[in-house]
Amino acid sequence: MKVGLIGFGRTGKSVASVLLESDATALQWVIRGSANPERKSAADCLGVTSDNPALIFGRDEIAMDSLLDRHPVDVIIDFSSADGLDLYAREAGQRGIAIISAISQYPEERVEQLRALAEHTQVLWSPNITIGINFLILAAKILKQIAPEADIAIIEEHFAAKPETSGTARVIAETLDQCSDDIKSIRAGGIVGRHEILFGFPYQTVRLSHESIAREAFGNGVLFAAKNLLARDKGFYSMQDLMEPYVYERPDG
Incomplete structure (x- = not known):
C-alpha cells in the first residue's frame, strides 16, 4: 500500500x-x-x-x-x-x-x-x-465487565519534559468510566511511555501494564x-x- x-x-x-x-x-x-x-x-x-x-x-x-x-x-x-x-x-x-x-x-x-x-x-x-496499549485497553474493558465492583487506578509515566497528563491515560479513564483527575502521573528521565491499570479486589490485585521501549x-x-x-x-x-x-x-x- x-x-x-x-x-x-x-x-x-x-x-x-x-x-x-x-x-x-x-x-x-x-x-x-x-x-x-x-x-x-x-x-x-x-x-x-x-x-x-x-x-x-x-x-x-x-x-x-x-x-x-x-x-x-x-x-x-x-x-x-x-x-x-x-x-x-x-x-x-x-x-x-x-x-x-x-x-x-x-x-x-x-x-x-x-x-x-x-x-x-x-x-x-x-x-x-501501539498494539500493546490498545490490547491493554481491550483487556481492561473485558475485566471491568466481569468485575464491575473492582476499584480501578490508572498510572502513567513519561519523560521529564512532558507537561500534560497523557492523552492515552485520559482515553483509558474515559473507557473505564473513571475521572481523569484521578490519573496518577510520574515524570522522570527519558521514559518513552508506560501505562498501568490496577484493579483492586478484596483478596487479590490485577495489574495490567504496557511500556513502550522505543518509538x-x-x-x-x-x-x-x-x-x-x-x-x-x-x-x-x-x-x-x-x-x-x-x-x-x-x-x-
Whole structure:
C-alpha cells in the first residue's frame, strides 16, 4: 500500500523507519514543519536503504492537491498536531484516502471534523497507536465487565519534559468510566511511555501494564492499523474496533 506521512519529529521519524523497512508499505512522501531545500529523502535522513521515493516536503512548500496528483497514496498517517487536519482533510475526503491519526489530543471540534470525514472514507483516530496499549485497553474493558465492583487506578509515566497528563491515560479513564483527575502521573528521565491499570479486589490485585521501549512501537501499530483499516467500509474507527474481531471471532469448526 502507498502511504504518506505527516509529522517528522521524534516519533514521526521512528514511524518512517518502520514504514521504509516494511515490505507491506511504500512510503511516498513526508511532510514536516520546516522546508527541505536540499530535497533529501526520508531514507537519506534516517540512513535507511529503500527504493521508495519518500521525499520530504515542508508544510508550506507544496499544495496537497498537487502532491497527491504527483504521488497518490492509499493512506495518510498523521503524527503532527491537532491542526494537521487543515493540510489534508479536504483532499482525503474527496479522493477517498484513508486517514490514520495518531494525535494524542484533539479539541472537540477536530473530533467532529474527523467524524464528518468518516462519511467519505475510512478514518481511524488513536491517541496511542501501539498494539500493546490498545490490547491493554481491550483487556481492561473485558475485566471491568466481569468485575464491575473492582476499584480501578490508572498510572502513567513519561519523560521529564512532558507537561500534560497523557492523552492515552485520559482515553483509558474515559473507557473505564473513571475521572481523569484521578490519573496518577510520574515524570522522570527519558521514559518513552508506560501505562498501568490496577484493579483492586478484596483478596487479590490485577495489574495490567504496557511500556513502550522505543518509538518504533508506534510504527508497528501503524502497519496493523493500515492493513486492517483498508479492509473496512468507510466510517470512524478506533484501534479496539480493529482488534476486537481477533478476540471474539472463533475459528471455523
